[in-house]
Amino acid sequence: MRHWITATHQDLNDHVKKGSFHEDLFYRISVVPLWLPLLRQRRDEVIPLLNYYLDHFNQLHDVNRRWNPEALELLSNYSWPGNIRELINLTERLAVTAVENEITTTTLPSEIFPALPLSLESMNGDLRQQVKRFEQLLIQQALAKHVTTRAAAAVLGIDQSTLVKKQRRWR
Structure with a gap:
């Protein structure tokens, strides 16, 4: 027996009522619904997640990156419009593209912090x-x-x- 996890930022119940989502499919995937707040509403989880994923990508790519405390502080205050996917992708990108082992504020991409002096x-x-x-x-x-x-x-x-x-x- 296979189990699937699906995720969306849409209110599927609302879409079923509007007729823009198949009711049968909704009931197939809505067995145990979980509602998670946005990452920006869970700021206390950002730094542990950044550390977890950096450790993961260090092992995966055989590198030894570490966060500079100032970079961690900036990232913990970032709004994360892409939620956890953005955090994971950013962490992997920095793990593989950083020139130095320490990821500093100047290592962070400009689209996230365009005004970093x-x-x-x-x-x-x-x-x-x-x-x-x-x-x-x-x-x-x-x-x-x-x-x-x-x-x-x-x-x-x-x-x-x-x-x-x-x-x-x-x-």
């Missing part, structure tokens, strides 16, 4: 090191927004091969 206090090292970190940040943000290396390279005005070589150098 690059403060002088967070800058350390000589000019060459700072320029390298800034370049990594720009490339990470372009990849997070445009997904493919070809699209990210086009937005940055560099060849795709250059972008890939830079990524390899960081690993």
Whole structure:
């Protein structure tokens, strides 16, 4: 016997009444309904979930990433419009794309925190090191927004091969 779990953000009962969802299907899948509040309404669960999934993806991808406390604080206050799926996907993306083992506020994608300032206090090292970190940040943000290396390279005005070589150098 198979058991299935289905999820939706729609009120299926309402859709059945309107005739936009099959009543028979509704009764087949509505055996034990569970109602979970949105992730943004369960802020106390965000950090434990981020830690759990980062551990999971560390093992899965054989990496050793860790959260910077400031990044965790920003993520715990984020609204999570995509709920748990967004949290899981973001965590995996950061686990595989982060250049450094510590995931910091500058590692977070721009679509989540577009106004994160690059403060002088967070800058350390000589000019060459700072320029390298800034370049990594720009490339990470372009990849997070445009997904493919070809699209990210086009937005940055560099060849795709250059972008890939830079990524390899960081690993």
